[in-house]
Each structure stands twice: as C-alpha cells, then as structure tokens.
Amino acid sequence: MTRQHSAQRTHRIALLFNANKVYDREIITGIGNYLLSTRVAWDLFLEEDFRARLNGIEHFEGDGFIADFDDPAVCEALSDSLLPVVAVGGSYEDAAAYPPNLPYIATDNMQLVSLAYKHLIGAGLQRFALYSLPESPTNRWAQERERAFNALLKADGLEGDVHRGLPTSAPVWHQASVQLTEWLQSLPKPVGIIAVTDARARQLLQACLISGIPVPEQVAIIGIDNDPLTRSLTRIPLSSVIQGTEEMGRTAAHLLHQMLGGARFAGRRILVPPVGINVCESTKHEPLASPYVMRARHYIRQYACQGIKTEQVADYVGVSRSSLEDYFRRELGCTVHQEILKHKLDVAKQLLAQQDMSSAEVAIRCGFTSLQYMYAVFRRELDCTPREYQERLHAAQSVPSAPSTPDAPSAQMP
Incomplete structure (x- = not known):
C-alpha cells in the first residue's frame, strides 16, 4: 500500500544582502547549500541587481527574512517586523551593538585577525600594521578588527600602526593613493600588513608596485575574504583569510527553518570561526641580505x-x-x-x-x-x-x- 504524503508548504523568504560583495555572496551560497541538503521548500526573494533595496520591505508578503545587519538601514527597516528574522553580520565586543530579541550569526573578527597575525609571525616578521576603513556605522566590523589587532599586539608587548585611509571613490582616488603610498613609505621595514578586506589589500599591493616596494620581502600583505575577483586583478597573488561565510549562511538558514516551525531563538549569538588561510606569494616572506x-x-x-x-x-x-x-x-x-x-x-x-x-x-x-x-x-x-x-x-x-x-x-x- 502506498503511503500518501501531504504537500510541503513553500515559504517565501527575503534575503536582504548586497550580493555584489563576496562576503554577502558566500553567505547566500551557504543558504542555498542548506536548501540543497534538506527538503526545505523556500521561494527566495532577491533584488535582480543583488542590492538590498528596502523601500516598501515592510509590505513584503512572505514568511521571514535573513538579512545583513551590518547595514544600519536594514536594522531600522526590520526593527518592527512581525515575521521571523535571522540577522547576519560582524561580531561585536559591546552586547548593545547586537539587535535585541533576534538571533545573530556573526563572523568572529578576533579569530580572523588572530589567524592573519599568527601567519605573519610564522613568516618571520616582527613589525606589523593594519590597513582599515574610515570610521562609519556601516564599518563597525572594520573597527572591531582594529581593536582585535591592537589587543593582539598589546598582549605581545608590541605596537602596530593603523591606517584607515579614505573611502574608495573616484573623486578622492588620487588623494587616497598618495596618502597610502606615503604611509607605506613611512613604515619601518620589513613589515607585515593585515588589510581588513581583500579590496583594501589590493590597494596596498598596487601602491607597493607603483612605488617599487618589494612584496613580500619588504612588505608582506594578507587580506580577508579570499575574493577570487581580487586575485585576478593583482600581479602578485594575494594571501587571504577564508571566512566561514558559507557556514554562516547554512547556520542562518537552519535557524530560520526552525523558527518557521515555531522555535524561538531571541537574543541567541553564534560566532562562526574562519576556515583557514589561502597562502600565496604576498606573504611568502624570506629575509634576504641583498x-x-x-x-x-x-x-x-x-x-x-x-x-x-x-x-x-x-x-x-x-x-x-x-x-x-x-x-x-x-x-x-x-x-x-x-x-x-x-x-x-x-x-x-x-x-x-x-x-x-x-x-x-x-x-x-x-x-x-x-x-x-x-x-x-x-x-x-x-x-x-x-x-x-x-x-x-x-x-x-x-x-x-x-x-x-x-x-x-x-x-x-x-
């Protein structure tokens, strides 16, 4: 006798991410992998150009959200949502920085920077610097990485140099490049530099090439994201920390799946560690006399x-x-x-x-x-x-x- 199964309900889920960024794309990939590995039936909403447009999102006729809460506008838009929400973003020292009453899946900024720092130490370097981003509500994760960097060096009795630079935009690009070059030339060498993203690391590589600063003999550079696009835009292959972004996406989808069944995870915090490092030429530092x-x-x-x-x-x-x-x-x-x-x-x-x-x-x-x-x-x-x-x-x-x-x-x- 054939057993009859009732049709599984399809849930309509909105993904609010800027999928033009590798970090967001890989989180979405993790969500997709969760759906492929289970019998979950979701109808996913994404903007056609992969940007998170929020106008009218309060009228979304669906069942839940997985969203990038590093963007303050997303936090504001979903603050009064009656639908289940799983937040994704950076990890913060201050508990008040997390959205109240929501589960939050975070990349572990301390572990990201620690992995990069230990890698540079392993390459034989004794001086360190960090290339960050300008302070901004949208860059809280970058400032957290600065604090992690400073804490790691302080624990080892060292001091590091942090350069935030200017935002990446056409009108200030020349000025930003000049400032970055001057900062690089001012650093005592050899030095290992951690960039808070691969995009920032690419700017470092470009400035070194233009200035004739040998990489990695004088400046060893490691980024964060393991972005294949960035690797294709640099002559010297870039070492980079591989974030656990796909695991973040799978975990977020798993929590939302349970929430749609009635589970509650208000205030739950989950930190996802990095996967490892893709070691390339930019940090293969070999001290040379000549x-x-x-x-x-x-x-x-x-x-x-x-x-x-x-x-x-x-x-x-x-x-x-x-x-x-x-x-x-x-x-x-x-x-x-x-x-x-x-x-x-x-x-x-x-x-x-x-x-x-x-x-x-x-x-x-x-x-x-x-x-x-x-x-x-x-x-x-x-x-x-x-x-x-x-x-x-x-x-x-x-x-x-x-x-x-x-x-x-x-x-x-x-």
Whole structure:
C-alpha cells in the first residue's frame, strides 16, 4: 500500500544582502547549500541587481527574512517586523551593538585577525600594521578588527600602526593613493600588513608596485575574504583569510527553518570561526641580505610570465648581469633564469589546478616558448607531464569527505 504524503508548504523568504560583495555572496551560497541538503521548500526573494533595496520591505508578503545587519538601514527597516528574522553580520565586543530579541550569526573578527597575525609571525616578521576603513556605522566590523589587532599586539608587548585611509571613490582616488603610498613609505621595514578586506589589500599591493616596494620581502600583505575577483586583478597573488561565510549562511538558514516551525531563538549569538588561510606569494616572506635580489624577485613576480630575460631583470635592478647572478647564487643558490622558470612553473601549477584550462593555454599564459618546453620543464622538475599533474590534482579533489549534518552547524556560541 502506498503511503500518501501531504504537500510541503513553500515559504517565501527575503534575503536582504548586497550580493555584489563576496562576503554577502558566500553567505547566500551557504543558504542555498542548506536548501540543497534538506527538503526545505523556500521561494527566495532577491533584488535582480543583488542590492538590498528596502523601500516598501515592510509590505513584503512572505514568511521571514535573513538579512545583513551590518547595514544600519536594514536594522531600522526590520526593527518592527512581525515575521521571523535571522540577522547576519560582524561580531561585536559591546552586547548593545547586537539587535535585541533576534538571533545573530556573526563572523568572529578576533579569530580572523588572530589567524592573519599568527601567519605573519610564522613568516618571520616582527613589525606589523593594519590597513582599515574610515570610521562609519556601516564599518563597525572594520573597527572591531582594529581593536582585535591592537589587543593582539598589546598582549605581545608590541605596537602596530593603523591606517584607515579614505573611502574608495573616484573623486578622492588620487588623494587616497598618495596618502597610502606615503604611509607605506613611512613604515619601518620589513613589515607585515593585515588589510581588513581583500579590496583594501589590493590597494596596498598596487601602491607597493607603483612605488617599487618589494612584496613580500619588504612588505608582506594578507587580506580577508579570499575574493577570487581580487586575485585576478593583482600581479602578485594575494594571501587571504577564508571566512566561514558559507557556514554562516547554512547556520542562518537552519535557524530560520526552525523558527518557521515555531522555535524561538531571541537574543541567541553564534560566532562562526574562519576556515583557514589561502597562502600565496604576498606573504611568502624570506629575509634576504641583498637589496638587489629583493628588487629582482619583485620584478620577476610581476613579469616572469611575459617572457622576461635575465638581462631585463638586471636592467631593472641597475646592476650588471654577472653581478646579479653572483648575488642570486649567494642568496638563493640558483641563477636568475632558474628563478624566472620557478615562478612560471608555480603559476602553471595554479592554472592547471583550475581544471578548465588546457596545457596549451597554460603554456601561453605562463610565457613558455612552446608547449614542448613546458612539458620538458614539468618532467624535469616534477617527474610528470602537465596533464598527469592535472589528473593527480583532480583525483585528489575527487576523494569524498565526511558529510556534515545540517542539524549541527559547526559554530561557536559565546
């Protein structure tokens, strides 16, 4: 006999986020992953251009909200909502900064900054700075990261320099760039800098490249967000802390799902820790004695894949080729050409890991003179062909991991 199941009700849920930002997009991705892993039926409302327009939101004919409460306008718009609301945003030291009577899923700012700080210490750095954002009600999370940074350094008996800079806008862009460059030049070197976002970290990288400040030998930079768009806009790959944003989205959806069934979580606070760090060139700090080698590696990181030769590197540094070769052998135990080739190989490995690029395309992108030459380099250095390297990565990534249970989000509750 066939058992009849009653049709599950579809709930209409509004997601109030600015999904043009990677942080918000990944939270929404986490919400979507929760829906895919359960039998929850939700009709999701998002603005077509992914911005959170609030005009008339009080008339939304739905069943609940998941919203970005880092935006004071969102807090105000939903303050009197009769529908269930789950708030998402930054973590705050002051309990009064949280919305009253609502569950709140927060990224753990202290752990984000602590992870970045410990990474820079592990890279051998002893001086530290933070590039933040101007103080604003919409930037409370950035000011929390400043306080976390200062607390970490104070606990270690150190002092750090915090630069907030100017807002990112076309009218003040030149002035902001000049201020940032002057700040970078004023810092004692070498120094490790934590940027409160990847967007701010990209500005640091750009200012260093324009000013000729070697990254990471003189300035090591780590951002927060692990934004793939930012990585595509920088010549030097950016290290970044990976936030637990997808877990935040899954946790928020899980709570709202329960609230729609009658559960109450008024005042509940859940802190979600970072996932880890995507370590790239911008923090691979190796203390070097020779300023010529530092400048040469700075140039190689930017232009190795454009087919540069040893003579061009020597011209940039301002010494003869033979002198530069001597410096490289003493400092690194290799030739300038070998260092160029090593960087090309590292970039090729990163591109092959993307799975959607052919060996021929990789050879062109990395500046190898021919596909055959790239094959020869792979065989000599890695004992495999580019295709075999790609297949090994794909096989390793295909190994299934233990499934997580949606009923038990991995979060920390203060």
